[in-house]
Amino acid sequence: MEVMTGWVYQTGWKVFVTVGICLGTFMMIRRFAPLAIRGTVKRQMKHKRKVEREKRVKTLVRLITTTSGIGLGILAAFLVSQQVGINMTAPLVGFGVFGIAIGFGAQYLIRDIIAGFFIYLENQYNVGDVIRVGNIAGGVEEISLRRTILRDLDGARHVIPNGEIRIVSNLTQEWSRAHLNISVAYKEDLDRVMALMRKTWEEMTEDTNWGSFIISKTPWLLRVNEFGNSGITIKMVGETHPIKQWDVMGEYRRRIKRVFDEEGIEIPWPHVKLYYGESMPPTR
Template sequence: MTNALTESLKKLFLGEETEKIGKFIFSEETWIHVGILAIRIAIIIAISIIAVQVGKYIIRKIFRIKLKGPIRKEERREQTLLKLLENTLSYVVYFSAILAILQEFNIDVKGLLAGAGVLGLAVGFGAQSLVKDVISGFFILFEDQFSVGDYVQIGTAEGMVEEIGLRTTKIKNFTGEIFILPNGTIAQVVNYSMKNSLAIVDVAIPFELGVEKVEKSIDAFLKSMSKNNPDLLGKPKLIGAHDFTEDSVIERIIAETRPMRHFDIARNISMGVKKHLEQEGIEIPYPTLVSKSFNNQ
């Protein structure tokens, strides 16, 4: 009698629709279905994460094996391709996971993809800059204009390339700023890392010291400097008189270095020459570093 009265009161105060909702919410079958759905979604997410991690491990393993092989491309290009492949793998796997989750909710994925294709076509006409960025990014990678780890100058942005995507390029300045450049805006690139660099130091030798004597002393120091210095490619060269002043001759020293190591090598040569000559009792003005960057082509 009490149960019948309770049911009558429910129908009276809650209505039939509310009663249906209540039955659905508090139904055991509903919660079983929700639990199964949650477990399946969790499995999809877990599988996608594992697939990405395993895929990235395999890609890195392949590149490590390739690095040890006799036939290989430049390391800078390999690092760029490695990063791009890892990002592409993540996009593909996670996009597939999203589609699988939508299917679990009985959403028509085929119709959704067809609609997205039509929408993408319409958006494409209004997103020409995006298309330009993607095409430019493809040619940057295809032509190997620059790679991750290169030191470049693009417009006012100068620094190390942190990341290259199909749409944007990220450059980190030596003070920490990150420049994010749409690839379509990159019109001219100065790449300092593609070839070996050239360090240049000018030394002023007063005439009264005896130019030949000082030259022999500098040359002896340069020979000793070339030992155990991996950034130097060969012995620095004293190429002789470069210019003259009223009381001195300007001697120029050049040294081929690894890419972007010419600044440090030039400073080492400058300070080393000064100290070496002082030890031999020869006083000269501090050598002049040529601040302009050179690349040995």
């Protein structure tokens, strides 16, 4: 008991103070970092939409709290080891030699961290965005300096090292675009069809349930796009708020199908017309 009491008076209180300071610093960072980051992002992105600012804040808060937690944990372990009499010089020297040995193997790790730094710096994407990397597309669940985690529509969780990301497509940054190709039969009056398509879009913008998702009050692109094998394809494009384009396209397809049915407009399906050439003269 006397030994324990002596240790507490001589060394233990230093350990408790060190751990307390590091833990308190971490708690303060968790408490005040979101406020500071939110204010900074609001000033720097004042012309951006609120949803974009919130995604940026969420991403930066997670980065700073995680990085500071790891750094303070390492610092606390180093200081405590010195206070309890553990000589860290020899292990550090040994680790330095070992580090040289594995340095070549750490090249990929360093590459991932550098790539992650530029992802944050350039605001390429944030948590909550939907991105495409190569042939993988999904929502961004988590970003760190080393890797990005995506969740696709099937629920699969993809872990992608940042150094492997060469080209990334952000499908939901600032605004999105509903892009529809709708086919009608060759016999239909295209001016009438396009007028109905425009009217259906404009009615959606006035709908209380859907208007808040749509930016373009009328399609900014509506044209004949292709003469297909079975019908004529009409392309229609309109802008929506981020990540709402798929909902808007699904609802628009439902509505335009109903309008076409009511107006007697045929939606083509694949079919083949056989032609045998000129008819042969009747044989006698």
